[in-house]
Amino acid sequence: MELKPVDLxxxxxxxxxxxxxxxxxxxxxxxxxxxDNDFFPKLVGLFKTCEDSENIDGLHMIYRxxxxxxxxxxxxxxxxxxxxxxxMGVVGALGYDPEEPKAQKYHSLLENVVMEHVIxxxxxxxxxxxxxxxxxxxxxxxxxxxxxxxxxLDEVTIASLTLLAHAKYAVxxxxxxxxxxxxxxxxxxxxxxxxxxxxxxDLVLLLCELWSFCENVDNVHISDFWCDIVDGxxxxxxxxxxxxxxxxxxxRCLHRIVERNLFRLIIEIFYxxxxxxxxxxxxxxxxxxxxxxxxxxxxxxxxxETFSVELEKYESFxxxxxxxxxxxxxIEERKQETENKAKGAxxxxxxxxxxxxxxxxxxxxxxxxxxxxxxxxxxxxCRKKKVD
Numbered sequence: 001m002e003l004k005p006v007d008l009x010x011x012x013x014x015x016x017x018x019x020x021x022x023x024x025x026x027x028x029x030x031x032x033x034x035x036d037n038d039f040f041p042k043l044v045g046l047f048k049t050c051e052d053s054e055n056i057d058g059l060h061m062i063y064r065x066x067x068x069x070x071x072x073x074x075x076x077x078x079x080x081x082x083x084x085x086x087x088m089g090v091v092g093a094l095g096y097d098p099e100e101p102k103a104q105k106y107h108s109l110l111e112n113v114v115m116e117h118v119i120x121x122x123x124x125x126x127x128x129x130x131x132x133x134x135x136x137x138x139x140x141x142x143x144x145x146x147x148x149x150x151x152x153l154d155e156v157t158i159a160s161l162t163l164l165a166h167a168k169y170a171v172x173x174x175x176x177x178x179x180x181x182x183x184x185x186x187x188x189x190x191x192x193x194x195x196x197x198x199x200x201x202d203l204v205l206l207l208c209e210l211w212s213f214c215e216n217v218d219n220v221h222i223s224d225f226w227c228d229i230v231d232g233x234x235x236x237x238x239x240x241x242x243x244x245x246x247x248x249x250x251x252r253c254l255h256r257i258v259e260r261n262l263f264r265l266i267i268e269i270f271y272x273x274x275x276x277x278x279x280x281x282x283x284x285x286x287x288x289x290x291x292x293x294x295x296x297x298x299x300x301x302x303x304x305e306t307f308s309v310e311l312e313k314y315e316s317f318x319x320x321x322x323x324x325x326x327x328x329x330x331i332e333e334r335k336q337e338t339e340n341k342a343k344g345a346x347x348x349x350x351x352x353x354x355x356x357x358x359x360x361x362x363x364x365x366x367x368x369x370x371x372x373x374x375x376x377x378x379x380x381x382c383r384k385k386k387v388d
Contacts, residue, residue, distance in 0.1 A: 003032045006038070012061065015064055030072055040086045043086075043089070044089030060098040062096065063096040066090055070149065071153070075167075078164050081140075082136075083133070084136055087136070087140045090144075092105075104148075128179060138166075138169045141161045142161075170213070173210060173213040186203060189203055190204070190207070190237050200241045201245060203241075204237075204238050205262070242262070249294070254298050254299055263306070266284060270310070271310040285320070288303070288319045293322075297333075304323060311323070
């Protein structure tokens with residue numbers, strides 16, 4: 001089996017080969033595609049030509065061809081498709097689904113959301129530029145899986161795209177952790193009084209993300225990294241920044257802290273340090289006291305249900321005692337609220353003759369996709385300020 005060079009006349013034959021191939025032939029086709037260095041450059045070039053000339057039939061064939069290649073579920077092929085050079089062309093081609101009444105400008109949407117309104121920001125200088133390439137490929141896989149083809153992919157392809165996204169993300173994290181200069185600068189900037197609060201917040205979130213990655217990957221040696229973080233000054237900065245975020249009382253931020261388990265690093269070091277480090281304990285206890293006094297229910301429940309084992313070791317501290325009491329109050333209040341809602345729902349059903357008028361809706365707004373970016377991506381991006 002050989003593939004014809006990509007041009008307008010060969011599209012029908014290529015489409016037939018890709019769409020009608022047996023499962024046993026898919027590996028061979030994937031090998032041919034990845035071995036042909038001209039395949040994706042010519043395919044993307046042909047897409048641009050058809051789009052410029054408004055060749056709808058050609059665009060429909062390219063859509064089916066690109067989707068068919070994605071359904072082969074080969075990671076080597078994905079590696080080529082989602083690179084910086086070809087990805088926008090691939091996304092553009094997937095906007096011409098013949099089953100849709102009009103073309104979807106996915107590439108324009110992605111450019112507007114990610115490329116124009118959002119710029120890559122180096123929280124710290126990254127010497128290895130491949131870090132950004134890995135992140136870009138990871139974003140690409142997630143975008144196609146969660147937005148463009150989310151209703152049409154089979155389970156195998158979804159799993160393959162998910163695997164690719166996680167693998168590229170893991171490589172990016174590993175490259176950063178292996179960059180000694182990057183880690184040293186990260187800790188130095190955290191300790192520096194000249195680093196702005198906003199920058200420190202980004203650095204802390206990046207630190208937590210890297211730490212979370214380390215905990216879930218084998219053979220990642222971070223003993224030196226741990227020792228540096230336990231240093232009182234760095235850690236107390238990490239706590240100060242968390243407090244600066246929490247005092248804003250932004251519900252979305254509070255839920256993000258819970259979702260990403262961002263207190264884990266703080267509580268673990270608090271637990272390991274024991275009673276020997278008064279500076280570390282003082283900062284954490286003050287933060288816990290603030291959360292309790294301000295009745296931040298979402299954080300109170302998260303902290304006690306997640307870290308009760310660690311915190312109970314220091315239950316002699318009043319702030320820990322107060323947190324535990326507040327947790328019990330929150331649970332009781334939630335229980336009472338649930339019971340009241342159940343009674344109200346039962347009453348409504350009786351009034352409506354037992355008919356339930358609530359309908360579940362499965363809605364997905366494309367312009368909200370950026371909220372699904374992995375938090376690690378957000379450490380490297382920020383909104384671009386408007387210029388008059």
